[in-house]
Amino acid sequence: MAMTKKLIITLLLLISIAFVHCLAFHVELEEFKPPQQEEQDVHGGGGSSKGWQEELSEFPYHFKKQSFKNWFQSKEGFVKMLPKFTKRAPNLFRGIENYRFSLYEMEPNTFLVPLHLDADSVVIILQGQGVAEFVTAKTKELFHLTKGDVVRLPSGITHFAINTNQTVPLRFAKITIPVNIPGQFQNYFSAPSQFQQSYFTGFSKEVLSASFNIPEELVGRIFFGSQQMGQGILRRITPEQIKEITENSTSRSNKDKDKSTKFSPFNLFTHDSVSSYTNDFGHFHEAQPDSFDQIQDLQIAVTWTNMTQGSVFLPQYNSKATFVTFVENGCARYEMASPYSFQREQQQQQWWPEQGGEEEEDMSGQVHKIVSRVCKGDVFIIPAGHPFTIVSHDENFVSVGFGIYASNSIRTFLAGQGNVLSNLDTVATRVAFGVRSKVAEKLFTSQNYSYFAPTTRSHQQT
């Protein structure tokens, strides 16, 4: 009987393993549905700026600078890319799935080797001086680039770039719109490097030899060889080489000046067709796609915002455009009204709507307060229609934005002179807000500043 008992115990063990095994399964499957977590929404309506630093970045709209992935990094500079937005919040960002944001930094006297992308891009120069050359079978265009320049990079264009400055890094932000696979694109380099193979390695030596009409041995040495293996996609270049390239091209460039082509860069600070606004508390520049051939077909707007210390970018919303905004300098408090609340599926680091599945309608009538402290190097998203405001902190706050679906989008201010609510019929205001005529008339008209205003009321009695 003792043996029987042992056997039975063994059997029970085996059975319990089988059970646990099956149960483990259940758990795994259930985790596909986001678990109910404690609310991530932010309370404390008073919005005091103390003590909200940590918890406040817990929103899918805010990508801290650590969110970037290093795509390339060397002593000569780096390329960083934000993951697909839908990886963060699959449903919330479905509409901008096909847009990718990346950041480039090139050290002084460096050269980005020729490449093309299977994507359209729009670039804004954040800092420094450089040149970029676009090459086609028939044309070769060299552009001089400086802060505030916006460059449209058409899909498939072969191009290279150079930081021509001796001391300052060349930095730029880029939004990329893939043409093959939604949200996915690649860089195709003609020359090999340690970091990235030449696309010619996709071909056999004998075909390349015949195609280039050069010996196979040379094909091997140049395209597959180890010559460039110590080199990255960013390379040192001598001032003489820079001079040689830019002089060659400048002469050509000058000839072309009159017939400035469709894809010539334009500058956000100086071009007449840019909408600009300036007052004591900040300045704002916006290039709308309908005003520039370069960005019209992509429906991308580009903005540059500069706020002095302690000012507020007045509450507003964009009627159609969703903005991907990069913080170039300083820190700010960003407040936004969202109809959605979120919970995070922990393991996958994804955000889902709090109520029901993807298809579920939120009919609660609630407005959710999104408050976040955004700092240099961060990215935040402002979806269309969502009222938002930005309050600058201890120093100048500078941000650049790419507006997606920006064609015919209207920036609609909710406060300040010329705000949309001040234009409502007084009767409508009275009935809507339940106030007397006097209050109604003053409610939306007491702020004399537009766009930017001081954060303290005492300053504003101008």
Next chain:
Amino acid sequence: MAMTKKLIITLLLLISIAFVHCLAFHVELEEFKPPQQEEQDVHGGGGSSKGWQEELSEFPYHFKKQSFKNWFQSKEGFVKMLPKFTKRAPNLFRGIENYRFSLYEMEPNTFLVPLHLDADSVVIILQGQGVAEFVTAKTKELFHLTKGDVVRLPSGITHFAINTNQTVPLRFAKITIPVNIPGQFQNYFSAPSQFQQSYFTGFSKEVLSASFNIPEELVGRIFFGSQQMGQGILRRITPEQIKEITENSTSRSNKDKDKSTKFSPFNLFTHDSVSSYTNDFGHFHEAQPDSFDQIQDLQIAVTWTNMTQGSVFLPQYNSKATFVTFVENGCARYEMASPYSFQREQQQQQWWPEQGGEEEEDMSGQVHKIVSRVCKGDVFIIPAGHPFTIVSHDENFVSVGFGIYASNSIRTFLAGQGNVLSNLDTVATRVAFGVRSKVAEKLFTSQNYSYFAPTTRSHQQT
């Protein structure tokens, strides 16, 4: 041995539980694939109208009026919305996922408080009289609305509406095209109500105080306060208030008359660019997107159909447009030829193609007969290319339709004068239908009416 037996029985029980557990699993997983159910297709080719009332609405194309969700309801009126089409039939309606249908009713002397949507919309007035005002920073346009008016509501426009009539409810149908998330949008209200928070609750008091340059206390009272808490988004408004608003704006409106703007409403019954057809058995009005700036970019067509008792809207198909059709009055029999047959996944209330998965091709060569009795308040879908007909019953049948992807779509009649098949070469008809010349010539030319015809042959010898 008895103990051994008991143990063994216990073990067997445990094992069977384990088994059932695993099997249960199998079942669960299998339910992801739609189970084989009895055919939902409709039999009885003769199509007698007796006894088909109940079972015939079992098609994904037909949304009974109970399908609407109440988004808002009060004594002052209601807003009802149809669920996402893809919630009903994920694959079948993928192409119209980003379109939502809703229905509004405002009681006499009521006011819809100012709001904007993160979506474009097209509205058709079904009944009543009212005004709508569109407000931007620079413009304020008040439109007088009456039955048959089509209003384009651009994404993000701040607007309000009033039922100006003392006795008749103002009713309108709306198709909405979200700009942020496919098939999802929200209403953003500036003023708080019992039903819906003000979007200003997304901001902190201190920021609002600075932005509006008003005391924090007032901010709290107006935007977060309980003043309006007894009020819905639809509110009573006095005839005096209505007069004040409309008189103010009419004067402005008059000045603007010459420069009628891009988004001025137009009327389906009176505008010259609307295609209209009338005979004894019905009348039909269609505004095509290529003829109206208001709806051109959205590629939405709007139709109004009115059939007298006992008439048939002749068999036809739309070459590119898919119509979402709302029944405004009466009942009718709707017949459609569909290449797809369906079965319903019961628990999720979703419809899937009968054969194979989403990706599977139906190569059976079968045509499936979709027959449904549609009544006042129902919605039905007519996909592009699908031949369909509508037969009115005991009273006038009135329906309005929104055509999706309607740019360059051609309404192609298959019967009646000027039908496409009557224009085929006689030889082609003979070879195709296997009939003699005489029959071929008369086959598609014996019906003298166009668009609408009587349902009884005896009536038609005109």
Next chain:
Amino acid sequence: MAMTKKLIITLLLLISIAFVHCLAFHVELEEFKPPQQEEQDVHGGGGSSKGWQEELSEFPYHFKKQSFKNWFQSKEGFVKMLPKFTKRAPNLFRGIENYRFSLYEMEPNTFLVPLHLDADSVVIILQGQGVAEFVTAKTKELFHLTKGDVVRLPSGITHFAINTNQTVPLRFAKITIPVNIPGQFQNYFSAPSQFQQSYFTGFSKEVLSASFNIPEELVGRIFFGSQQMGQGILRRITPEQIKEITENSTSRSNKDKDKSTKFSPFNLFTHDSVSSYTNDFGHFHEAQPDSFDQIQDLQIAVTWTNMTQGSVFLPQYNSKATFVTFVENGCARYEMASPYSFQREQQQQQWWPEQGGEEEEDMSGQVHKIVSRVCKGDVFIIPAGHPFTIVSHDENFVSVGFGIYASNSIRTFLAGQGNVLSNLDTVATRVAFGVRSKVAEKLFTSQNYSYFAPTTRSHQQT
């Protein structure tokens, strides 16, 4: 005790079955994730053409002719269709999900009965002579078709086609762009056949009788009857019938000649707006969407490539367009540089990216060599931006291509006269490829031919 042992053995067996059962599950579920398989990528950089015939078609880009499904087949001809591209590689081909490729062959003196599609299409005639007629309520256009003709078939147009030649089959390739469900469309026939029901079977007899104003008995006989049941959708037609149809219509056609309509076919070999290139080693014709009203809105380009034996279509990429290419004659070696590597999920015959899931970024810097032997009847895909080359073998190689998203796409050659890299600054070439000035200057300029060159260097010293 013996009995106990037997029982225990039985129990153990049961338990192991339970175990296996659960484990089997694990395996099944795990197979949803692509298993790690041996690399499918192709090695042997030398690319010798010996012995690569079998294994080299193991890429998602290459559809062997067996991949086609017979949609219809009879003595009078066939219609074959390629499965949805996303069925083969769900992520890789997401961008071209809504495009379907099919192949038609009509025997001499056959008639394709009138039909319409819920899709737009572009057709290229590969061989033979025929006519097609497009019918609307008001117009009837008959087009004579011959090899190289490109026909735009608008969504929903009722049409028929005839092989008017007495001896040669009429063959054409078609790309189809569904309007209802992405990647899915149907053919709607007015007349019944053995193979396919008439769409009038979607209606009840009494409604048809009223609509056509003909007796119910006749309705039953013509639309539901068995008269045509022995017939397919392709039917024999006598030369006299052909004459009758074409003569009737030619006269009409002649009147219309001056006002050649938007959808009149054009010929790839003779139309002035087609880009053509010819040398001793091949000729190439490309109709770009921006040059032809017929294909502009669809953004489809159409190409015809003819390479003599032993020539190379020089390395190149398309800046925006993805080409679906059909091999009309001969065999060729197709080489392409892809940033993606693949593994196949065996049971479902689907291809997935090798690294991580759909959302994972490939940042390996590797270029993958796609080499395949493509022969008559095969289809291969060339995505935008991907450098590729084609080397013809033992006979003339002929292929036709449909370019998707081809608006403003630029065909960019990487070798041969006028290649893009020869237009780079010499300094840039030197720095990028790490070569001396002399080599840099000759690297991309030693091939004097454009487009097509001989595969053996000895031939090229022209």
